[in-house]
Each structure stands twice: as structure tokens, then as C-alpha cells.
Amino acid sequence: MTSPSRSTPRPRSLAELFWAFTWLALQGFGGVLAVVQIELVERRQWLTREEFIEDWAVAQIMPGPNVVNLSMMIGDRYFGLRGALTALAGMLLFPLLIVLALAALLAGVADAPQIQGALRGMGAVAAGLIAATGLKLMAALKRNVMGWVMCYGLIAATFVAIAWLRWPLAWVLLGLGTLACLWAYRRLGVLASGDSDE
Amino acid sequence: MSLTLTTADWLALFTHFMSLSLLSIGGAITTAPDMHRYLVTQQGWLSDAQFSSSIALAQAAPGPNVLFVALMGWNVGVNAGGGVTAGARAWGFGLMGVLVAMIGIMLPSTTLTYAAARWGHQNRELRAVRAFKQGMAPIVIALLMATGWVLGKGQGDAARDWPLWLLALCTALVIWRLRVHMLWLLGAGALLGWMGWV
Numbered sequence: 001m002t003s004p005s006r007s008t009p010r011p012r013s014l015a016e017l018f019w020a021f022t023w024l025a026l027q028g029f030g031g032v033l034a035v036v037q038i039e040l041v042e043r044r045q046w047l048t049r050e051e052f053i054e055d056w057a058v059a060q061i062m063p064g065p066n067v068v069n070l071s072m073m074i075g076d077r078y079f080g081l082r083g084a085l086t087a088l089a090g091m092l093l094f095p096l097l098i099v100l101a102l103a104a105l106l107a108g109v110a111d112a113p114q115i116q117g118a119l120r121g122m123g124a125v126a127a128g129l130i131a132a133t134g135l136k137l138m139a140a141l142k143r144n145v146m147g148w149v150m151c152y153g154l155i156a157a158t159f160v161a162i163a164w165l166r167w168p169l170a171w172v173l174l175g176l177g178t179l180a181c182l183w184a185y186r187r188l189g190v191l192a193s194g195d196s197d198e
Numbered sequence: 199m200s201l202t203l204t205t206a207d208w209l210a211l212f213t214h215f216m217s218l219s220l221l222s223i224g225g226a227i228t229t230a231p232d233m234h235r236y237l238v239t240q241q242g243w244l245s246d247a248q249f250s251s252s253i254a255l256a257q258a259a260p261g262p263n264v265l266f267v268a269l270m271g272w273n274v275g276v277n278a279g280g281g282v283t284a285g286a287r288a289w290g291f292g293l294m295g296v297l298v299a300m301i302g303i304m305l306p307s308t309t310l311t312y313a314a315a316r317w318g319h320q321n322r323e324l325r326a327v328r329a330f331k332q333g334m335a336p337i338v339i340a341l342l343m344a345t346g347w348v349l350g351k352g353q354g355d356a357a358r359d360w361p362l363w364l365l366a367l368c369t370a371l372v373i374w375r376l377r378v379h380m381l382w383l384l385g386a387g388a389l390l391g392w393m394g395w396v
Contacts, residue, residue, distance in 0.1 A: 025260065025261045025262065026260045026261065027260065027380070027381065028260055028261060028262070029258065029259070029260050029384050032261065032262050033342070034373075034380065035380070038380070050335075053331075053334075053335045053338055053339065054331040054334075054335070055315075056338050057330070057331060057334035057335065057337075057338045058311075058314065058315050058318060059311070059315075060338060060341065061223065061334075062223070062307065062310060062311040062314055062315075063219060063220050063221060063222045063223050063306070063307040063310065063311070064219065064222055064225075064226070064304070064307025064308055064310075064311055065222070065225050065226050065262050065263065065264035065304075065307075066225055067262050068262055068264060068304070068308065069307070069308070069311045069315075072308060072311065072312060072315075073311070073312075073315040076312065076315065076316065077319070081312075084312060088308070091261075091262060092261070092262070092265075092300075094261075095259065095260055095261020095262065095265055096261070096265060096268055096296070096300075098259055098260060098261065099255065099256055099259040099261065099265045099268065099269060100268070100269075100272060100296070102255060102259055103252075103255055103269055103272060103273075113394070114392045114394075116391075117391035117392050117393070117394055117396075118387075118388040118389075118391040118392040119254065119257075119258045119388075119391065120362065120391045120396065121362075121365065121386075121387035121388050121389070121390045121391025121392070121396050122258065122384050122387045122388045122391065123257065123258075123349065123362075123387075124350055124362040124363070124365040124366045124369070124387055124391075124396060125365060125366070125369045125380075125383050125384050125386070125387035126349065126384070126387075127345075127346045127347075127348075127349035127350035127366040127369075128346060128350060128365070128366040128367065128368065128369025128370040128372075128373065128383075129346075129369060129370075129373055129380055129383075130342055130345050130346040130349065131342065131343050131345075131346025131347065131350065131366070131370040132346070132369065132370040132371075132372075132373035132374045133342050133346075134339045134340070134341075134342030134343035134346065135343070135370065135374040136373075136374055137338075137339050137342070138339055140335065141335060141336060141339070144332055144335055144336070145332050146332060146333065146336070150336075151335070151336040152336070154336040154337055154340065155336045155337075155339055155340040155343075156340075157340075158336070158337045158340035158341060158344065159340045159343055159344050159347070162340070162341060162344035162345075162348070163343075163344040163347040163348055169223065169341075170223060172337075173337070176337055177333065177334060177337055180333035180334065180336065180337055181329050181330050181333035181334065182329075182333070183333060184328075184329040184330075184332040184333035185325060185326065185329035185333070187332075188325050188328055188329055188332070189325065192325075
């Protein structure tokens with residue numbers, strides 16, 4: 001799938017892994033996912049876009065905070081269990097200290113209208129960041145075995161089901177997810193048994 | 199708010215969060231309604247205000263959103279230690295609450311995800327594993343777009359929230375197409391909100 005000759009940058013030490021995750025967690029206001037994509041895929045290039053989507057799919061369907069699952073999987077990839085725990089610690093340690101400090105300091109003033117307004121504005125920007133992550137990752141579908149018609153059909157169906165119809169995530173993953181996986185399974189079989197199509 | 203927690207109560211808190219951990223598909227935030235039922239309504243360990251400010255503060259602070267669980271643990275602990283005015287004793291109980299809540303919500307889900315991700319990576323050449331990853335890719339991308347949409351829409355009052363929605367949309371387009379550091383955009387969002395323009 002991905003070319004084996006690709007020279008992959010990777011974290012050189014547990015310390016680099018720890019600080020990389022600390023740094024990206026500290027940039028993640030209103031959620032860390034957009035930052036993970038920008039830092040690890042675009043800037044450090046520890047992951048390709050395709051690998052990022054694959055890992056994110058697993059992180060998403062397993063229970064637990066998605067970005068925490070993702071950081072653990074990436075840490076494990078490079079340094080095993082030690083890497084997983086290091087990435088986890090990087091993701092949580094400093095943000096935890098900050099949020100506790102904020103809770104202690106802001107106990108009285110969090111209700112001021114300016115603070116509420118600033119939080120609302122940052123929330124809207126955070127929402128845009130997440131949507132942009134999805135838009136950027138669409139480029140990774142070019143090599144998908146299902147073909148672009150099926151891919152864009154699935155994107156449209158999933159978006160409508162979640163964003164407009166507000167169906168429960170579990171149903172959507174079970175329904176559309178099963179359909180997509182079965183179709184991909186069939187296509188992989190067709191591609192393996194001969195190159196008759198394309 | 200001040201209350202007394204027995205060892206059995208702490209254990210109950212721990213096991214309750216452990217069980218929620220396994221149900222938290224799509225992130226810990228999906229279990230927030232049940233946390234409210236348990237902590238506020240059933241046990242009376244947290245006030246309504248403490249519950250909602252825990253979520254709002256964790257959303258606004260940098261880092262993974264799961265840290266709202268740490269703040270809930272903190273508040274339960276502080277309440278058990280005699281309230282904010284009790285000084286060092288309350289702080290000690292608060293830290294204990296953080297540990298109990300965070301370990302409870304993280305341990306089961308991360309263990310399960312770790313095992314599943316390892317298995318998936320070791321068997322990545324299996325047709326079924328490849329089909330899963332290829333099939334889920336467009337769905338994962340659509341989920342990101344849908345998350346951005348749902349968060350960006352605000353409270354759903356289109357007449358009042360349209361500037362927020364516009365801000366989210368502009369952010370998405372700028373990040374998708376241009377190379378602008380997102381901290382600038384977050385700062386702009388905070389400023390617009392502070393001024394009361396969005």
C-alpha cells in the first residue's frame with residue numbers, strides 16, 4: 001500500500017515522544033485531534049495521512065477518549081508499552097496540572113460575560129479546526145479500494161446521519177460501517193484474484 | 199458544599215467510573231449524562247453548578263476533553279474534604295478525587311484499546327483487517343466533518359448563533375486551504391467573543 005522506500009521520520013527517544021505529545025496537547029483548545037493531524041502528519045511526518053485515518057478509525061470505535069487512544073497507539077508503534085505509557089503521560093500530565101490550576105484560580109470569575117464570550121468564540125474556531133481536518137484527509141481517499149463513488153457516497157450518508165438526523169454513533173458505525181467494510185472486503189478479494197477491473 | 203465519603207463510597211465512585219469507561223465509545227463526554235445522574239442526582243456528591251463548570255472549563259483549557267472527569271473528581275474530593283475553605287485537607291482530598299476518577303475512567307478503556315490495536319497491527323496484512331481500515335476511512339472523515347458541524351452550530355438558535363457558525367466555517371476554509379497557525383485563529387476567536395461580536 002504505502003511505498004516501502006518512504007523514509008519515515010520517527011521519534012528518536014521516549015523524551016522526544018513525551019514532549020511531542022505534551023506540546024500538541026497544550027495547543028489543543030477545545031479538543032486535540034486537529035492538532036494531532038497538523039503536528040504528527042504535516043509537521044513531524046511520523047504518520048502518513050493514510051496511517052492517521054486507519055489509526056483514528058480504531059481509536060474511534062474503541063471505548064475511551066479518542067485522542068488518548070490514538071496517542072497510546074502511536075507511542076506503542078515506536079517503543080512498545082513504554083512508548084504507549086509515555087505518550088499517554090505526555091498527553092495528560094501538563095494539561096491536567098493546567099486545568100486544576102485554572103479550576104483553583106477561576107473559581108469566582110468564570111461567569112463574567114467577556115470570559116463566556118471568549119470561550120464561545122474559541123469554541124467556534126475549534127469546531128472549524130475539526131471540520132478542516134476532515135476536509136484535508138479527503139485527499140487520502142484517492143487510493144482507497146472502494147473507489148471514489150462509494151467513498152463520497154459514504155461520506156455524504158454518514159454526515160447526514162450524524163450531523164442532521166442526529167442518529168446515535170453506535171448505529172451509524174454498525175450500519176454504514178459494516179456495509180463499507182463488507183464492500184471493501186469484496187473489493188480486496190477482486191483485486192487480489194486478478195486485475196480485470198480498473 | 200461539604201460531605202463525608204467512606205472508603206466504600208470512594209470504591210463505589212471508582213467502580214462506577216470503571217464501568218462508564220467501557221461504555222465511552224466516541225469519547226468520555228458521551229457518558230456525561232450518566233455521570234450527572236450518578237454524581238449529582240443519586241449520590242449528591244456534586245452540585246449542578248460544579249458539574250457543568252467542570253465540563254465548560256475542561257473544554258476551554260488546552261488538552262484532551264477527558265480532563266473534565268479529573269475536575270469532577272477534584273470537586274467531589276474537595277467537597278469530601280470540607281469544601282474550598284478547608285485548606286490543605288480539601289486539597290489533599292481533591293487530588294485523591296482526581297486520581298480515583300481519572301484512573302477509573304482510563305484504565306479499562308486504554309487496556310482494551312491497547313490490546314485491540316496491537317492485535318490489529320500484528321495482523322495488518324489480513325484481508326479482514328485491511329477491509330476494516332479501508333472501509334472505515336470515508337466514515338471516519340465524515341465523522342470529523344459532522345463533529346465540526348455539530349459543535350459549530352452552537353445551541354441551534356440560527357438567528358442568534360449565525361456569527362459563530364460563520365466563524366467556524368471561515369476557520370475550516372482557512373485551515374484547509376491556507377497555512378495559518380491555528381493559535382492565531384483561536385486568539386482571534388477569543389477576541390471576537392470577548393468583544394461580544396460572535
